[in-house]
Amino acid sequence: xxxxxxxxxxxxxxxxxxxxxxxxxxxxxxxxxxxxxxxxxxxxxxxxxxxxxxxxxxxxxxxxxxxxxxxxxxxxxxxxxxxxxxxxxxxxxxxxxxxxxxxxxxxxxxxxxxxxxxxxxxxxxxxxxxxxxxxxxxxxxxxxxxxxxxxxxxxxxxxxxxxxxxxxxxxxxxxxxxxxxxxxxxxxxxxxxxxxxxxxxxxxxxxxxxxxxxxxxxxxxxxxxxxxxxx
Numbered sequence: 001x002x003x004x005x006x007x008x009x010x011x012x013x014x015x016x017x018x019x020x021x022x023x024x025x026x027x028x029x030x031x032x033x034x035x036x037x038x039x040x041x042x043x044x045x046x047x048x049x050x051x052x053x054x055x056x057x058x059x060x061x062x063x064x065x066x067x068x069x070x071x072x073x074x075x076x077x078x079x080x081x082x083x084x085x086x087x088x089x090x091x092x093x094x095x096x097x098x099x100x101x102x103x104x105x106x107x108x109x110x111x112x113x114x115x116x117x118x119x120x121x122x123x124x125x126x127x128x129x130x131x132x133x134x135x136x137x138x139x140x141x142x143x144x145x146x147x148x149x150x151x152x153x154x155x156x157x158x159x160x161x162x163x164x165x166x167x168x169x170x171x172x173x174x175x176x177x178x179x180x181x182x183x184x185x186x187x188x189x190x191x192x193x194x195x196x197x198x199x200x201x202x203x204x205x206x207x208x209x210x211x212x213x214x215x216x217x218x219x220x221x222x223x224x225x226x227x228x229x230x231x
Contacts, residue, residue, distance in 0.1 A: 026151030147222035
């Protein structure tokens with residue numbers, strides 16, 4: 001909360017409206033309707049061409065398996081392909097053992113009902129390493145908008161509580177932002193030194209994480225700054 005005064009200098013009086021700047025965190029909780037995870041494949045062969053062919057065959061087989069689960073081609077994204085020489089140490093000497101090719105594929109599952117089955121089936125594949133399981137929602141923009149609306153409701157409620165303890169009784173929103181703004185009206189050095197800044201622990205709790213997953217639910221948070229003119 002920022003309160004701006006109204007006196008400038010000793011010889012000049014400038015009427016500056018009193019303002020309150022509040023920060024508020026809105027939160028929407030819902031069930032995720034999609035998930036992503038990473039599947040890693042690798043092949044080690046003494047022949048370079050054999051290693052590349054092996055990886056291609058494994059990748060094609062995985063792609064077909066995923067499509068058999070009902071996953072669309074656009075949701076099977078290859079993000080990295082690498083080819084390296086691999087060595088082992090034998091009595092202090094480096095011994096070449098083959099060419100290792102690897103690829104990383106990001107898979108998006110849009111049916112939460114089938115996620116457990118798909119993940120379990122893929123875990124049975126000894127050629128695969130799985131990781132990076134993350135949950136999301138197809139309408140993140142809509143959820144973010146609702147979280148911002150919730151933040152505004154909370155800011156208005158807090159503003160009313162503050163007004164109940166002040167001589168002023170009326171408020172008017174003059175600015176809403178998701179980025180911390182400067183005070184709307186100019187202040188001199190004397191006024192700036194007396195500006196009071198207060199942050200509500202309740203409002204700021206969890207503000208650093210936009211999306212969190214807890215106990216099977218998806219929480220979308222939005223930070224909002226609301227500035228009021230009071231009189």
